[in-house]
Every structure is written in C-alpha cells, then in structure tokens.
Amino acid sequence: MATTFFGLQNLPRPVPVRKVVLPREHGATAQLLVPLACALGFGPPHLASVGLSLAATAGLLGHEPLMVLLGHRGLRAQTQHRQLASRLVAGCATVAGVGFALGVLALRRELSFLAVPAGLSLALLGLAFSKREHSTPAEAFAAVALSSWAVPVARLGGAHPRAAWLLGAGFAIAFGLATVAVRAVIASHKRTPRLATRNATVALVVIAFAGLRALAATGRVPFGFEVALWPMEAFALATALGDLHPRQMVPLGFANLSVSLLVAALLFHTLHG
Secondary structure (H helix, E strand, O other): OOEEEOOEEEOOOOOOOHHHHOOOOHHHHHHHHHHHHHHHOOOOOOHHHHHHHHHHHHHHHHHHHHHHHOOOOOHHHHHHOHHHHHHHHHHHHHHHHHHHHHHHHHOOOOOHHHHHHHHHHHHHHHHHHOOOOOOHHHHHHHHHHHHOOHHHHHHHOOOOHHHHHHHHHHHHHHHHHHHHHHHHHHHOOOOOOHHHHHHHHHHHHHHHHHHHHHHHHOOOOOHHHHHHOHHHHHHHHHHHHOOOOHHHHHHHHHHHHHHHHHHHHHHHHHHOO
C-alpha cells in the first residue's frame, strides 16, 4: 500500500520479475526434469517424446505466472505483472497443448500412459487453485505427479511398458520419501512436534524398504530396482534423524539433487535394455 511522508507519496515496492517467471519450488523442477532426462535416454529423441517433455516443462513454468494472475501471490504482484503473467500463461499453455497433442497422437493405442500423468497433474492444479499445495501430503503428491511424466516419455522412447511404469514408480517413491523427510526438518522447528514428524518419516522409509524387499523377493520387481532406491531411503532416514535446521536447506537441497541423480542412474541401468 502506498504511504505518504511529508506530503510525498511513496510508491509500493516493485515485485521482482523473477518471482513471476521462475518456479518458487526448486525441488519441483528437479522432480520433473531428472525423470524426464532419464526417460529420454531410453531411445533416440523424436518429435513426440521431446514435445511431450516440453509440454510437461511448460506446465511447470506456467504454474507461477498463473498463481500471480489469479492473485494467489498477492495483490501487488497481480497488479504490477498482470500483462506479463498473462503472456507467460498463454505461451506455456500453447506449448503444453501442442506437445500433449503430439503425445496423444503417438500413444493413441496406449493412452493409459498419458492418462495417469495428465490426471495427476489436473488434481495437482486443483490443489493449487484451492491454496492447499503447501501441505506435506500435497507436496508429496506433487512429487508423484511431476515424476509420472517420465512414464509416457520413456514409452515413446521404446521402453518396455513394465519398464516405463517401474521408472515412474521408482521416482515417485524416491521423491515422495525425500519430500516428507525435508518437510520433517521444516516442521521440527515449527509447532509440529519434532518426534512425530521424525517418526512418520522413519515409518515411511521402513514401509518402503520392507515393501520393495518383499516385491523383489517374489520377483515382482527386479532386484536392481530395489537397490536403486536404497540411496534415497538412506538420505531420507539421515535427514529425519539428523539434527538439521531449516537454514541448512540449500546444502540439503544439493544433497537431495545428488542422491536423485544417483537414483536416476541406477534406475536407468536396471530398466534400460
């Protein structure tokens, strides 16, 4: 709001353009791009796989301008950057629409590979519209929705259907665990009891480890699939049990990215070929 000082009007501080253009959640960017890069490695890139990857990326890039346009980032940002946000939303929607159409044409006999990420993304958009996207369950759901775009891209690259689904499942489990663990660090320094958040994260890691061990033992998933998720399970456990402070989010984020890349390499090695 403008104020006056000795009869002079002070204009509201401008909202930086980067807050309209760039995604606020850097983790979400990695949760989309790392699986997409891994999926693109399953075969030579062609128009449909690249187009669908660009569609998913455009959807992510259009999220923040859309929130600004709707006023979810404050009246000041909406007023100052309405035109820019409108152009960005229109551009991202166009790229997303064209890329998705290419995916539909290429997968017209296997539309289930597209239906899952599209449905999850629409549900995620609904959470954003209702301003419920920043709870721990919502952020874990976002990790699953974003990583699921690797499934149709891998299939377009020639991955076996089972391998494509396992790729998406692997990233969903890995990023889900990482999200809950990082949120536990944040919650431990707020009103949420530290012990409760820590125990919840540890319980999820134990469930994931035991479930994957059982699936691998019965041959329902490759042993390498189970092994590929060990680094993220260890990261989530160490993050939950460590005495970390939210001020350490930057190094924690880089550690998370490094582990994510390791998981991607192990999943690719197991599922490719």
